[in-house]
Amino acid sequence: MQHERANKVFEMLKQKDYKVTPQRKEILTLFLKKDGEHLSAEEVYRVLQESHPEIGLATVYRTLDLFAELDVLQKLSFDDGKNRYELNDSEIHHHHHLICLNCGKVLEFGDDLLEALEEQITAKIDFKIIDHKVKFYGYCSGCY
Structure with missing residues (x-):
C-alpha cells in the first residue's frame, strides 16, 4: 500500500514538471511510515539526519511546502508556533x-x-x- 501511494505521488510530481529527487522520496517515505503522526519540519529533519545526513533543513522545509501545495500533506497549526504536517488522506472525511x-x-x-x-x-x-x-x-x- 505504501508503495502504491508513493508511486501515485511520484507520478503526480512528474506530471506537474517536478523532479522526483532522492530527498523528496525520503521525506515521503518517512510520512508513509509514520502515517497518522503530525510531524514538524524539525522532527522530519532530525529523523532523516540519522540515515541521510546530506539532507538539509531548508530542503525539508521546501519539500514539505511543496507537498502541502500539492495536497500530498496537510499543513496544520496547533498554535504552538510551528507547523506540523500529516499525510492528506482524501478518503477520510474528517478527524x-x-x-x-x-x-x-x-x-x-x-x-x-x-x-x-x-x-x-x-x-x-x-x-x-x-x-x-x-x-x-x-x-x-x-x-x-
Whole structure:
C-alpha cells in the first residue's frame, strides 16, 4: 500500500514538471511510515539526519511546502508556533485533533460529530460547507 501511494505521488510530481529527487522520496517515505503522526519540519529533519545526513533543513522545509501545495500533506497549526504536517488522506472525511497543553502530543479523534450541525447550517442559512477543522486543547493521560 505504501508503495502504491508513493508511486501515485511520484507520478503526480512528474506530471506537474517536478523532479522526483532522492530527498523528496525520503521525506515521503518517512510520512508513509509514520502515517497518522503530525510531524514538524524539525522532527522530519532530525529523523532523516540519522540515515541521510546530506539532507538539509531548508530542503525539508521546501519539500514539505511543496507537498502541502500539492495536497500530498496537510499543513496544520496547533498554535504552538510551528507547523506540523500529516499525510492528506482524501478518503477520510474528517478527524479532529486533541492537543496536550503540557507535552504537545497530538492525538486524533476520528468520529465526525459535526455532520448534523453542518446539515442544519446548510438548511437554515443556505450556506454550503465544504470543510471544517476542530482542535481540542487539554491534557493527555500522561500529563493529567
